[in-house]
Amino acid sequence: MSARLFSFHGGVKPEHHKNESAGSPIRPAPLPTRLIVPLRHNTRAVAVCRVEPGQTVLKGERIGDAEGVLGTAVHAPASGTVVEIREHPMAHPSGLATTCVVIEPDGEERWVPHQPYDHLASDRQSTLNYLRDSGIVGMGGAAFPSHVKLGAGSGIETLVLNGAECEPWITCDDRLMRERAVTIIDGAIILFELIGARRILVGIEDNKPEAIAAMRAAAADCKAPIEVVAVPTRYPAGGEKQLIRVLTGIEIPHGKLGGEYGVQCFNVGTAHAVHRAIRHGEPLLSRVVTLTGNAAQPGNYEVLIGTPIADLLPLMQPKPGTDRYLLGGPMMGFALPDLSVPIVKGSNCIIAASQALFPEPEPELACIRCGECARACPADLQPFELYWYSRSRNFGKAQEYHLFDCIECGCCAFVCPSHIPLVDYYRFAKTEIWARERENTAASQARDRFEFRNYRIEREKAEKAARLAAKAAETKAKLAKTGEPVAIEKGGDDKPAVSSDDPKKALIAAALARAKQQKAEVEARNTTDLPPETAAEIAEIDARRKSLDLSSKATSTASSTPNQASPPSVESKLPQANDAADSTGTAVHVNEERK
Amino acid sequence: MIHSPYIRKPASVSSVMLTVLLALIPGIAMYVWQVGAGILVNLLIATIVAVAAEALVLKLRGRPVLLGIGDLSAVVTAWLIVLCFPPIVPWWITVIAVLVAIIAVKHLYGGLGQNPFNPAMVAYCAMIVAYPSLMSQWPPAGGLDFQTQLGLILGGMRDIDAVTAATALDAMRTGLRTGAGTIDAVMTQPTFGTLGGRGYEWIALGYLVGGLILLFRRTITWHMPVAFIVGLASTACLFWLFNPAQFASPLFHLASGGAMLAAFFIVTDPVSGATTPRGKLIFAAGIGILAYLIRAFGAFPEGIAFAVLLMNMCVPLIDMKTQPPVFGQRSRKLP
Numbered sequence: 006m007s008a009r010l011f012s013f014h015g016g017v018k019p020e021h022h023k024n025e026s027a028g029s030p031i032r033p034a035p036l037p038t039r040l041i042v043p044l045r046h047n048t049r050a051v052a053v054c055r056v057e058p059g060q061t062v063l064k065g066e067r068i069g070d071a072e073g074v075l076g077t078a079v080h081a082p083a084s085g086t087v088v089e090i091r092e093h094p095m096a097h098p099s100g101l102a103t104t105c106v107v108i109e110p111d112g113e114e115r116w117v118p119h120q121p122y123d124h125l126a127s128d129r130q131s132t133l134n135y136l137r138d139s140g141i142v143g144m145g146g147a148a149f150p151s152h153v154k155l156g157a158g159s160g161i162e163t164l165v166l167n168g169a170e171c172e173p174w175i176t177c178d179d180r181l182m183r184e185r186a187v188t189i190i191d192g193a194i195i196l197f198e199l200i201g202a203r204r205i206l207v208g209i210e211d212n213k214p215e216a217i218a219a220m221r222a223a224a225a226d227c228k229a230p231i232e233v234v235a236v237p238t239r240y241p242a243g244g245e246k247q248l249i250r251v252l253t254g255i256e257i258p259h260g261k262l263g264g265e266y267g268v269q270c271f272n273v274g275t276a277h278a279v280h281r282a283i284r285h286g287e288p289l290l291s292r293v294v295t296l297t298g299n300a301a302q303p304g305n306y307e308v309l310i311g312t313p314i315a316d317l318l319p320l321m322q323p324k325p326g327t328d329r330y331l332l333g334g335p336m337m338g339f340a341l342p343d344l345s346v347p348i349v350k351g352s353n354c355i356i357a358a359s360q361a362l363f364p365e366p367e368p369e370l371a372c373i374r375c376g377e378c379a380r381a382c383p384a385d386l387q388p389f390e391l392y393w394y395s396r397s398r399n400f401g402k403a404q405e406y407h408l409f410d411c412i413e414c415g416c417c418a419f420v421c422p423s424h425i426p427l428v429d430y431y432r433f434a435k436t437e438i439w440a441r442e443r444e445n446t447a448a449s450q451a452r453d454r455f456e457f458r459n460y461r462i463e464r465e466k467a468e469k470a471a472r473l474a475a476k477a478a479e480t481k482a483k484l485a486k487t488g489e490p491v492a493i494e495k496g497g498d499d500k501p502a503v504s505s506d507d508p509k510k511a512l513i514a515a516a517l518a519r520a521k522q523q524k525a526e527v528e529a530r531n532t533t534d535l536p537p538e539t540a541a542e543i544a545e546i547d548a549r550r551k552s553l554d555l556s557s558k559a560t561s562t563a564s565s566t567p568n569q570a571s572p573p574s575v576e577s578k579l580p581q582a583n584d585a586a587d588s589t590g591t592a593v594h595v596n597e598e599r600k
Numbered sequence: 601m602i603h604s605p606y607i608r609k610p611a612s613v614s615s616v617m618l619t620v621l622l623a624l625i626p627g628i629a630m631y632v633w634q635v636g637a638g639i640l641v642n643l644l645i646a647t648i649v650a651v652a653a654e655a656l657v658l659k660l661r662g663r664p665v666l667l668g669i670g671d672l673s674a675v676v677t678a679w680l681i682v683l684c685f686p687p688i689v690p691w692w693i694t695v696i697a698v699l700v701a702i703i704a705v706k707h708l709y710g711g712l713g714q715n716p717f718n719p720a721m722v723a724y725c726a727m728i729v730a731y732p733s734l735m736s737q738w739p740p741a742g743g744l745d746f747q748t749q750l751g752l753i754l755g756g757m758r759d760i761d762a763v764t765a766a767t768a769l770d771a772m773r774t775g776l777r778t779g780a781g782t783i784d785a786v787m788t789q790p791t792f793g794t795l796g797g798r799g800y801e802w803i804a805l806g807y808l809v810g811g812l813i814l815l816f817r818r819t820i821t822w823h824m825p826v827a828f829i830v831g832l833a834s835t836a837c838l839f840w841l842f843n844p845a846q847f848a849s850p851l852f853h854l855a856s857g858g859a860m861l862a863a864f865f866i867v868t869d870p871v872s873g874a875t876t877p878r879g880k881l882i883f884a885a886g887i888g889i890l891a892y893l894i895r896a897f898g899a900f901p902e903g904i905a906f907a908v909l910l911m912n913m914c915v916p917l918i919d920m921k922t923q924p925p926v927f928g929q930r931s932r933k934l935p
Contacts, residue, residue, distance in 0.1 A: 014927070019607055098603070173607065246927065258928025335606040363606040368667060370613050371713035375870040376821075377611070384927040387876065390919075407926045415605030422611040423713075429603050 011254040013247045015383045016239040017416045019173050019336065021212055026295050026303035027176040031184055033307045034294075034320060036110050040082055040311035041093050041347040044069045045103040046140075047148045050076040056106060060087045063117040065288050068106050071137050077150045078138045080288040082309035085110035096314070096332055096349055100342035108311070119286035124195060132199060139282040140289040140350070144274030145245070146333065148351040151275055155199050157264040163253055164202040165263075165270040166193050168209040168216060169236060169243030172334025175354040177293040178273050180305045182209065182216035185277055186223035188284075192276030194229045195283050200269055204230040206252045207273075210242055211235040240336060241414045245270045247383050259384075259410040274353075294348060296321035298331070298357035308348050314355060315344040326359040335363060336415040370423040378417035378427060384410050388417035392427050395434035400441070403434050411435075470509070477512030480519075613712075617672035619819045623810035624679055624865065630806035631687065634741045634799035638749030639687040643679060646698050650678035653702040661707070673712050677701050680720035680865060684858055684905070685727070686738045688752040693731060697723035717912045718872045724905040736901075738767045740791065741799020768797030768856045770901040772848055782845040796855030804860040811864025823880035824873065825863040831888020832859060839896065853892060857902045862887070866904070872912045879915075879922040886911045 045051040052069025056062060062081040069079030085108045092102035124132040133152040142148040145167060166189070170178040182189060197205050207224070209217050217235050224231040236242050236251050246257050248270065255266050263269045271279075274292060281287040290310060297303035300321035308317060314330070331338045333354055340358070378388035386407055394403035411431050418427040631639045654674040658665045681697050701719035709715040728735040739749065768791055775786035786792075793801045814820045832853055839847040853859060858866070867873065867884050874883035887907045894903020 017609065019609075250927075256928045256930060259926075261928070331606060333604075335604065337604050338606070339604060340606075358606065366608060367612065368664070370667065370671060371711060373613055373616075373673075373713045373871050374873075374875055375616065376875050379875065380821075385924055385929075386926055387923065389875065406923070410926050410928070413604075419605050419607065420609050420611060422613045422616050424608065424612070426603060428605070432603070 009254075010234070010236065011251050012237075013242075013250045013383050014385050015379075015381045015416060016241065016247075017381050017419050018239055019419065021238070022174045022297075023176050023179065023212060025174070025300075026297040026305060027179055027213075029180075029304035031177075031180050031293050031305045031307050034309070034312060034317060036083060036112060036309070037312045037316040038109070039088070039313065040085075040108045040110060040309060041105045041313060041345075042068065042079060042082065042108060042311035043093070043095055043103050043105045043347060043349060044079055045095065046077065046079065046142060046350055047075065047150075049073070050150070051104070052076060052079040054090060054104070054106065056081075056087045056090075058087050058089050061085070061111075062087060062108060063115050065117040065119060065290060067138065067288070068108075075150050075153060076137070077142055077152070078140045078288070079106075080140055080290055081106075081108055082290040082311050083108065083110035084113055084115040094343045094346050096341070096346040096352055098339040098342065100346075105311075105347070121286050122283050124199065124283055129199065136279065136282060138288075141275065141278050141282055142289070142350050143272055144278060144292055144350060144353075145243075145272035146337075146351045146353060148349065151196075151271065151279065154262070154264070154269060154271070155196065157262050157269075159201075159264075160267060161200045161202045161264060161269050162204070162267040163269075164193065164197050164200060164205045165249055165252055165268060166205060166207040166273055166276060167243060167245065167248050167270055168207055168213075168220065168273040169248050170213070171210055171238070171240045171243035172336050172338075172354075173240075174297050174356055175295050175334050176297070177295045177305055177353050179213045179216050180295075181277060181293050182213070182273055183219045186216075186219040187226075188280045189273050189276045190220065190223040190227060190231065191284065192278070192280030193231070193271070194227065195279050196269075196271055196276060197229060202269070204232065207231065207233040208236045208242070208248045208252050209233065210238040212238040240416065241383055241412070244383065244412060244414060246412075259407070289350060292348070292350060292352070294352060295354040296357075297354065299324045299327045299359040299362055300357045310350055311347045313345050313347055314341065317348070317355060318344070318357075321355075321357065323357040324359070326361060327357040328360060329358045331356040331358050331363075336419070337413065366426065367424045369425050372423055372425060375422060377420045377422060381416040381420045383414060383416060384412055386411060388427050391434070392425060392430050395430040398434075398437070400434055400438050404438065408434055408438075473516075474508040474512045477515040478508050480515045481511050484515075613671040613673065616819055617676050619814065619817055620676050620865065621672065621679065623813045623817075623819075624683070624807075626809040626813075627683065627803055627806035627861065630803040631683075634802050635687055635739060636742075636744055636749050637746045638739075638744070638753055639682065641750060641753050642682045642685070642687060642689065642691070642694050645691050646678035646682045646694050647675055649695050649698045650674040650702055653699055654707075657703055657707040658711075661711070663711070668712070671712060674702055674706075677706070677719045680861075681723050683861055684720060684724045684866075686735060688737065688739050688744070688749050689734060691753050693727055693734060697727050700726050713871050715871055716915070718866065718869050718908050720866065721905040721908045721912075725909060728900065728905070736767075736770065741797070767901065768792055768800065768852075769895060772852070772856075773895075773901050776846060783848055784845075795851050796857075801855045804855050807860035807864060811860065814864055814868075820864065820868045821877075821880070823877055824868045824884040827881040827884035828863045828867045828888045829854060829859075831885035832892050833888075835889045835892040839892075847896065853895070857895070858904050859891075862891070862904045862908070866908060872915065874915050874918045874922070876919055876922040876924055878924070879918040882918050882922065883911050883915065886914065 044054055050073055053072045054069055056068045062068060062085065064081060064084045066081045067078050068081050068087070071078045088107045088109045090104065090106050093105040094100045095103045122132070122135055133156050136155070137150065137152040141151045143151060168178055168182050170176070193205050193207070207220055209220065211217070217233060221233045224233050234252060236248070241247055242251060245263070249263060249268050250256050253268055255268055257263055257266050278289045282289065291307050292310065293305055294308045294317065295305050296317060300323050302320065302322045304321060306317065306320060314332070318330070329340045330344065332341050332352060333339065335356065338354070338356070372389050372392060374389055376389065379386070382388055390406045391403055391408055391411065394400070394406060395408070408431060413428050413431065415428050418425065421427060628639065628643070651669055651674055654669055655665050658668040678698050681701060682694060685694065685697070701723040705717055705719040705722045706712070706715050771789055771791045772786055775789070790798065792798055795801050796804060811825060815822060815825070833850040836848070836850040836853040840849050867887055874880050887904065890907035890910055891904040894900060894906055900906070
């Protein structure tokens with residue numbers, strides 16, 4: 006029942022260096038004095054802390070709640086006391102800090118009450134929630150939440166179990182498969198039942214015959230349609246998309262998930278964690294980590310999440326000449342900027358690096374377009390073109406040549422005869438593009454906000470004008486009813502002619518009329534009930550003033566212009582408001598398209 | 601800070617270039633055996649001039665000199681120039697050609713990896729246009745001893761119509777154009793051997809062996825040599841089948857002139873050639889076809905150099921239009 010194998014383009018065959026640690030069984034790492042458990046476990050999800058400093062926690066107790074689509078829960082890896090919650094550098098090339106819960110283990114390993122979970126008796130969504138709350142994420146490195154993968158897509162034909170472990174030096178999955186094949190297969194069957202697949206394909210590189218034999222023996226003992234396939238040893242055969250391609254012939258494009266193509270892939274470590282969660286009710290608290298490289302005692306250890314890497318180093322007894330430590334394999338891993346960072350769910354290997362094992366690269370020469378990189382690229386890209394455009398900051402062209410399809414596996418840089426650190430150029434180009442996109446987004450958001458503000462101001466003006474117009478029309482109607490339309494007409498001699506069909510003009514006319522009326526009333530009030538002499542005096546003064554007024558009006562008409570000017574200014578603003586509304590509407594529309 | 605990958609295959613530009621130089625040795629050995637050791641003098645002169653010119657320009661450009669010389673690319677260029685030229689060409693022609701190739705064609709365009717044209721081919725074209733007669737004087741196989749060759753290379757005066765002969769391609773061309781008769785009649789001249797030029801066909805065999813070494817060592821891929829040979833041979837075959845009396849056989853075209861040198865060492869220059877698999881096929885086949893057309897109908901007996909330059913111009917277009925599909929572009933979603 007050997008399936009037909011497919012092949013992926015490119016790939017390289019570095020020296021595998023598996024023998025250093027492959028022979029040593031998984032041993033539990035000693036309990037560290039402090040566990041530093043990050044609440045962030047991937048770039049997009051941070052758990053919500055639910056403990057406080059000073060609080061005692063039990064082993065397996067939830068200390069962080071899942072939040073967001075990609076969130077999963079975080080648990081106390083050991084019983085003890087929460088000492089503090091603080092920022093701590095994380096296992097990332099940047100060495101940036103993230104919020105961590107620092108736990109001082111009490112060494113008693115008291116478990117929180119837990120029991121097996123019957124996923125067959127529960128509905129699918131609650132099982133997925135259970136896995137989320139058990140903190141199950143992909144153990145292959147990316148720590149992608151498993152419940153999200155399980156929830157995506159329907160009609161999955163094939164469940165692929167990734168035991169390829171193609172990176173040199175790493176042996177944690179190899180040991181896990183050799184020693185815990187039965188639990189891995191059981192976990193795989195749980196995953197298989199959850200996504201309703203029709204078959205399980207386990208892909209293991211053929212340089213791990215013991216693991217293949219163990220997994221085949223375990224698979225033979227169960228009824229599920231499992232096939233353990235030895236795949237040719239060629240880096241990066243363990244890349245999710247490459248392994249799917251090798252086993253099923255399906256190529257999943259960049260940015261797509263396997264679910265859309267009827268195939269879903271999980272790491273063997275993830276299957277093991279699912280088994281622990283479902284059959285034993287244990288959340289994900291530890292993982293197997295390979296300690297190897299320039300070391301006297303390379304080995305594989307079961308390490309609690311949150312164990313500082315510095316605490317693990319003595320276990321492998323690094324030899325003199327070790328000048329740095331790599332997290333992950335030599336092809337895709339990175340040199341740790343800080344040894345106090347904790348092991349997280351995706352940390353699979355720590356390599357003691359020396360100049361002898363990992364020499365400084367030779368000086369970078371010019372690209373001679375030999376095309377070795379294109380022959381090695383498992384994503385079928387033209388790396389030298391990407392290099393050319395990244396180097397010249399022609400990022401648009403780089404994207405045209407599918408920069409973002411690059412999986413940064415390092416094959417191109419591995420084969421390059423000019424020793425060009427090609428992947429660094431792609432990382433540079435990608436981060437530059439991301440930064441520009443962020444700037445563009447921020448700028449367009451600011452522009453949208455500004456345009457909307459203008460629109461809002463104009464709209465409010467227009468609304469106010471409309472309100473006033475309505476009120477004026479009302480007043481006009483009221484006046485018309487009481488039979489005094491003349492009052493408006495007579496409103497003032499310096500007022501422009503009012504056509505009754507123009508509500509705005511009517512409104513202004515009405516307002517002016519009201520103002521005059523009020524003024525007249527006020528004046529009247531001041532001059533009523535006066536003695537006749539005083540009244541005569543006032544009349545005299547008024548007459549004098551009137552003559553003065555007349556003369557001043559004759560000399561200057563400027564004083565009357567503001568009154569005349571105001572109605573057209575209101576008029577001219579209204580169409581503007583409409584224009585603004587239109588243009589803003591278009592802007593919003595464009596913005597939606599952009600999304 | 602160094603980023604991943606932390607391991608690298610033991611490969612380098614200098615090892616690539618060294619492989620190319622070693623693969624040229626069978627051809628050079630045949631040259632010495634069949635024509636004489638004069639070629640070695642020119643190789644020496646060209647190598648020294650190329651390295652010196654490279655060092656000078658690198659220094660002027662403020663680039664690391666030893667690193668640049670150490671990649672051996674200048675030596676490869678120098679050797680290819682000499683192997684394209686008549687072995688008794690005066691030393692100063694070699695010097696000018698190498699200077700043109702290294703300074704003008706390579707470094708003025710940005711140095712290693714940046715030149716759009718094949719430096720050796722530009723040098724050849726420049727020289728054959730500038731000094732057509734000196735560039736057409738080929739010694740007959742075994743016709744000149746080393747002393748004479750050395751004298752011709754280093755000496756000033758040349759009265760050499762007595763000692764040189766036309767190449768097979770030249771003789772074929774002249775023979776057919778002057779109406780001397782059919783192919784068979786022309787081929788009876790002493791210049792011709794079994795397939796191509798007498799003696800020179802052995803050199804072609806040497807290049808073929810070296811080319812196979814390059815293929816075997818995976819320094820080059822099969823695309824370019826195969827496409828070039830197929831392009832040249834099939835075009836020749838077409839005309840030959842049409843009129844075998846007036847057009848030489850495809851085998852004659854493959855065995856004469858620089859066809860074998862070009863197929864494995866010149867067309868395959870990665871810097872100025874196409875890079876995608878399909879692009880390589882188009883590029884090399886185009887050179888083969890153009891080379892035949894220039895040989896048969898053009899003004900020069902050998903057309904490969906011009907064909908290479910013409911196709912060099914098309915490389916950006918070819919590469920752009922022949923991008924292979926990336927991973928996942930061929931796949932189809934679930935219904």
